[in-house]
Each structure stands twice: as structure tokens, then as C-alpha cells.
Amino acid sequence: MGVFVEATDVSRDAIFLDARYNLQNKQWGKEQYDAAHIHNARYVDLEQDVSDMTSNRGRHPMPSHAQLQQLFERLGLQLDSEIVIYDQGGAPFASRVYYMLAYAGFTNIAIVNGGFSALVAAGLPINAEAVDVTPTNITLNWQPQLYASRDDVKAIVDGDVQAVLLDAREEARYRGEVEPLDKVAGHIPTARNYFWEQAKEDGKLVVTDALTQTVSKDEPVVVYCGSGVTASPVFTLLKEAGYEDVKVYVGSFSDWIEAYDAAKK
Incomplete structure (x- = not known):
């Protein structure tokens, strides 16, 4: 499976992760998610979720294994879950989430090329509803x-x-x-x-x-x-x-x- 997938080829049964973000306005992505997201998508924040901002090893430091495990369990993921990640399109944020998932050993992950707007254009359902996620307990396969x-x-x-x-x-x-x-x-x-x-x-x-x-x-x-x-x-x-x-x-x-x-x- 390739890294990138076209919005028209996305399975509607996949777990969607919304990675929209703006480095100049750190609340923008969550605000966009709260206003409208792909049905059942879970939001992943660049700084709160896939960076360890308490570390001094760079401006967006690598999270620890424990931090990433806690995140992925909170998102309700399994190692073989079909996971589709989107951001606003042409941005680096979905790739950041993809990298963390690949590093943790997830095997069925893809980035929507074109982002949220491409999914909307492809007819995937959107809403502003809160998502009820059942946490998982997983053994990650670090790479x-x-x-x-x-x-x-x-x-x-x-x-x-x-x-x-x-x-x-x-x-x-x-x-x-x-x-x-x-x-x-x-x-x-x-x-x-x-x-x-x-x-x-x-x-x-x-x-x-x-x-x-x-x-x-x-x-x-x-x-x-x-x-x-x-x-x-x-x-x-x-x-x-x-x-x-x-x-x-x-x-x-x-x-x-x-x-x-x-x-x-």
C-alpha cells in the first residue's frame, strides 16, 4: 500500500485522524475540527499529541514511547487498524502523524492527498459531533x-x-x-x-x-x-x-x- 491515497478511494469504514493545524495560529486546527470534521474522525494536535513540548530536544521534540502509546490507546487504535489521516491538504501535519504511527509499527495507514476539502468533495459525511472513542490496550512494534x-x-x-x-x-x-x-x-x-x-x-x-x-x-x-x-x-x-x-x-x-x-x- 502506498503512503498517499486519493479521497475517492478512501474506505468509509477506516478510522479517520484529523491533523489540521496552523503553526501561526495553534488553535486553528481544533477550531476547524470542532466546526466540521469527517464523521467519527478523532483530532490529533501537533503540539499536544505528537510533540513533547516539555523536552528541550528541538522545537517540536520527539514524544516518548509511553506518550505515544497513551495517545494511540486514547484514539482507540489497534496495530492493524485501517487508519486514514488528513490535514488541510498540501501541509506537513498529516505526514507528522503518519511518521509517528509508522514508527510505532502500525501497518495499515495512509494520508489523504488533498486533505479535508478533498474528502468533502468526494462526498464523505461530515458533522460537528463529539466522537465517543473506546480506548484500546495495545503492544506497539517500534521501528x-x-x-x-x-x-x-x-x-x-x-x-x-x-x-x-x-x-x-x-x-x-x-x-x-x-x-x-x-x-x-x-x-x-x-x-x-x-x-x-x-x-x-x-x-x-x-x-x-x-x-x-x-x-x-x-x-x-x-x-x-x-x-x-x-x-x-x-x-x-x-x-x-x-x-x-x-x-x-x-x-x-x-x-x-x-x-x-x-x-x-
């Missing part, structure tokens, strides 16, 4: 090969491990010409650059030639961005394109610069 720590990235920078670091931020931030969010400008040494927004097309995310020309399928890839959020769509696009050895450095540049220097060019 450590999808995750890269700061130490893992340092080993790549030092040449001790052969892999490609792929920076998903816009080119000017990668080159260190501007830095609107972090206290240091530049990129992790040795990293290549592919700006994730190049993959946006009419509210969808698509695999582009620019992405597949930046990294080849025989190269192990570790994707990062500023805080770990926009690295997620590059991860999902590479998996969609059939790349097998792909990790996310969830701490990303905001974590790296707490310990090591940045490069510029």
Missing part, C-alpha cells in the same frame, strides 16, 4: 530504523556512517542567508537541500523529479528541517517513491545547534 538521534546524525557528519542528510527547509535558510526561528543560521554539515514546498501541487503532495534527483534509492537518507515537522512530508514522499532506508531526525536543526556548529554556503 527504530525510522528514527535518527543527534548522535546518529553526528556519526554521519563525522563520516563514521555513510548516509545522506537531507535538509527540508527553504534554500535561503539552508544557505544561512536568513534564519527567522533558530538562534543560529545555516545547515548541518554535509547536508543536501530539498525544500519540501516544492512537492506541493494544487493542495496535494507529489513526488517530484527534483526530490528523486537529490537523493537516489541506494543511499540511506536522514531527513531533517528546523523543528522536525516539515521533514515529515519529505519522509512520506520518499517512502511513496519506494525509498527503503529513510529516517527522520525529529530534533532537527533546532536540536543540532544546541550541541554542534552549523555550516553555511
Whole structure:
């Protein structure tokens, strides 16, 4: 099964997760969900659910295993549940949730390409009703090969491990010409650059030639961005394109610069 699914092909019996969010207005996604969501969809908040905002390992740090288990049980999921994730379309938030589910070993997950509006256009029922979820008790199947720590990235920078670091931020931030969010400008040494927004097309995310020309399928890839959020769509696009050895450095540049220097060019 591919990572992305068209809204017209979605099973109405799937468990829907609503991941809509706005980094500039943190209440927006939940407000949109409360106003209207796919029938029986459960809301997943970027910061409250799939980030550990009490951690100092980046701006959207990786949750612990215990935090993710608690979340997935609260959402009423089983490892083999058919799970469909949507956001507003052409955004990184459904990919962030997808990554966390894949890391925990869920096997039947997909992202709706085009997001909420595509599902509405496809005729799926929507309402504003509260969803009654029966919590589950699950044994997760962690996939450590999808995750890269700061130490893992340092080993790549030092040449001790052969892999490609792929920076998903816009080119000017990668080159260190501007830095609107972090206290240091530049990129992790040795990293290549592919700006994730190049993959946006009419509210969808698509695999582009620019992405597949930046990294080849025989190269192990570790994707990062500023805080770990926009690295997620590059991860999902590479998996969609059939790349097998792909990790996310969830701490990303905001974590790296707490310990090591940045490069510029």
C-alpha cells in the first residue's frame, strides 16, 4: 500500500485522524475540527499529541514511547487498524502523524492527498459531533530504523556512517542567508537541500523529479528541517517513491545547534 491515497478511494469504514493545524495560529486546527470534521474522525494536535513540548530536544521534540502509546490507546487504535489521516491538504501535519504511527509499527495507514476539502468533495459525511472513542490496550512494534538521534546524525557528519542528510527547509535558510526561528543560521554539515514546498501541487503532495534527483534509492537518507515537522512530508514522499532506508531526525536543526556548529554556503 502506498503512503498517499486519493479521497475517492478512501474506505468509509477506516478510522479517520484529523491533523489540521496552523503553526501561526495553534488553535486553528481544533477550531476547524470542532466546526466540521469527517464523521467519527478523532483530532490529533501537533503540539499536544505528537510533540513533547516539555523536552528541550528541538522545537517540536520527539514524544516518548509511553506518550505515544497513551495517545494511540486514547484514539482507540489497534496495530492493524485501517487508519486514514488528513490535514488541510498540501501541509506537513498529516505526514507528522503518519511518521509517528509508522514508527510505532502500525501497518495499515495512509494520508489523504488533498486533505479535508478533498474528502468533502468526494462526498464523505461530515458533522460537528463529539466522537465517543473506546480506548484500546495495545503492544506497539517500534521501528527504530525510522528514527535518527543527534548522535546518529553526528556519526554521519563525522563520516563514521555513510548516509545522506537531507535538509527540508527553504534554500535561503539552508544557505544561512536568513534564519527567522533558530538562534543560529545555516545547515548541518554535509547536508543536501530539498525544500519540501516544492512537492506541493494544487493542495496535494507529489513526488517530484527534483526530490528523486537529490537523493537516489541506494543511499540511506536522514531527513531533517528546523523543528522536525516539515521533514515529515519529505519522509512520506520518499517512502511513496519506494525509498527503503529513510529516517527522520525529529530534533532537527533546532536540536543540532544546541550541541554542534552549523555550516553555511
